[in-house]
Amino acid sequence: MEKKEIMMSVKMEDASSLFSNNIPLWSVFDLCQETEEKGSLGFMDLLGVHQDYYNGGGGGGAPLLADNNSPSQVTVKECPSNSETTQQQPPTTPKSSTTTSASPLSSSVSTTTTVDQAAPSSQHADKVLKAKKTNGKKREREARYAFMTKSEVDHLEDGYRWRKYGQKAVKNSPFPRSYYRCTSGSCNVKKRVERSFTDPTIVVTTYEGQHTHPSPLLMPRSSSSSSSMPQTYFSHQHYLHPHHQQLLFNTFPSLDFPPPPPPSSSQDTTNNNALFPLSDHGLLQDVLPSHMFKQE
DNA sequence: CGCGTTTGACCGGCGC
DNA sequence: GCGCCGGTCAAACGCG
Numbered sequence: 001m002e003k004k005e006i007m008m009s010v011k012m013e014d015a016s017s018l019f020s021n022n023i024p025l026w027s028v029f030d031l032c033q034e035t036e037e038k039g040s041l042g043f044m045d046l047l048g049v050h051q052d053y054y055n056g057g058g059g060g061g062a063p064l065l066a067d068n069n070s071p072s073q074v075t076v077k078e079c080p081s082n083s084e085t086t087q088q089q090p091p092t093t094p095k096s097s098t099t100t101s102a103s104p105l106s107s108s109v110s111t112t113t114t115v116d117q118a119a120p121s122s123q124h125a126d127k128v129l130k131a132k133k134t135n136g137k138k139r140e141r142e143a144r145y146a147f148m149t150k151s152e153v154d155h156l157e158d159g160y161r162w163r164k165y166g167q168k169a170v171k172n173s174p175f176p177r178s179y180y181r182c183t184s185g186s187c188n189v190k191k192r193v194e195r196s197f198t199d200p201t202i203v204v205t206t207y208e209g210q211h212t213h214p215s216p217l218l219m220p221r222s223s224s225s226s227s228s229m230p231q232t233y234f235s236h237q238h239y240l241h242p243h244h245q246q247l248l249f250n251t252f253p254s255l256d257f258p259p260p261p262p263p264s265s266s267q268d269t270t271n272n273n274a275l276f277p278l279s280d281h282g283l284l285q286d287v288l289p290s291h292m293f294k295q296e
Numbered sequence: 297c298g299c300g301t302t303t304g305a306c307c308g309g310c311g312c
Numbered sequence: 313g314c315g316c317c318g319g320t321c322a323a324a325c326g327c328g
Contacts, residue, residue, distance in 0.1 A: 161300095162300095163299080163300060163301085164300070164301055164302080165301090166302095166303090167301090167302075167303075183299085183300085
């Protein structure tokens with residue numbers, strides 16, 4: 001009954017290609033596994049969620065989640081600029097990960113962690129992040145984490161306050177991409193929000209950087225979903241909260257890479273069941289080898 | 297008035 | 313060199 005973790009190393013651009021390949025699944029892109037490997041801040045920290053929360057708070061996180069069979073979770077990594085200096089290192093596969101390739105994706109998603117992470121083609125990586133020069137030097141790339149979230153709202157509430165600073169039309173996509181910045185003065189976290197043009201119900205949220213502050217929205221002011229949650233971090237709350245996004249993490253309960261805090265939609269436009277019907281293995285099977293299901 | 301959004305302009309990197 | 317494109321800036325605007 002083991003579920004294998006799918007860790008797919010895909011460059012951010014490739015992540016986009018995922019969409020173009022009609023990958024109907026929710027995905028979690030851990031764009032910088034390395035940060036976490038180093039014991040530094042990972043995505044949880046990025047969003048103010050601590051590791052122990054996943055490990056202890058629910059037995060690895062997944063058990064916390066609804067036991068629905070959620071579609072596949074794809075973890076995509078992208079390393080920041082320092083990857084250029086570490087690309088010779090073997091890609092750090094997720095801890096204890098048994099990376100499995102999703103055959104239908106294999107064209108665009110590498111099996112296990114690959115050199116994609118290292119982004120040997122620095123120009124390719126640079127293209128992803130047009131490092132705008134700041135103070136005369138290239139801005140260092142931050143770890144980026146992307147989520148695919150099924151939601152009708154573009155801007156998913158994740159517990160932090162964001163200010164939109166730009167919107168651009170995306171090539172090959174009818175949906176614009178929105179750029180948000182954390183409103184906290186000292187916090188330099190940014191995120192991009194766009195929709196998968198292959199599945200407009202899927203919102204792709206890409207976080208960049210790490211929050212240097214706890215979520216400002218922790219205050220039990222929101223009567224909707226979090227007010228009753230005593231947790232410290234909003235994302236934690238939603239992690240516990242039976243919102244659809246959680247299911248994302250339930251895909252691979254054995255994951256020991258931290259499930260990213262679900263940028264849950266406060267509007268909660270969709271219901272969980274609709275998102276992950278148990279019969280929705282069709283989606284999964286689009287991504288996962290059939291034998292993977294047998295292992296579950 | 298403060299905060300957030302909108303939107304066109306601008307910048308820099310990359311490919312041809 | 314030029315055009316394309318992603319990303320950012322900043323003024324204008326809207327809202328509570």
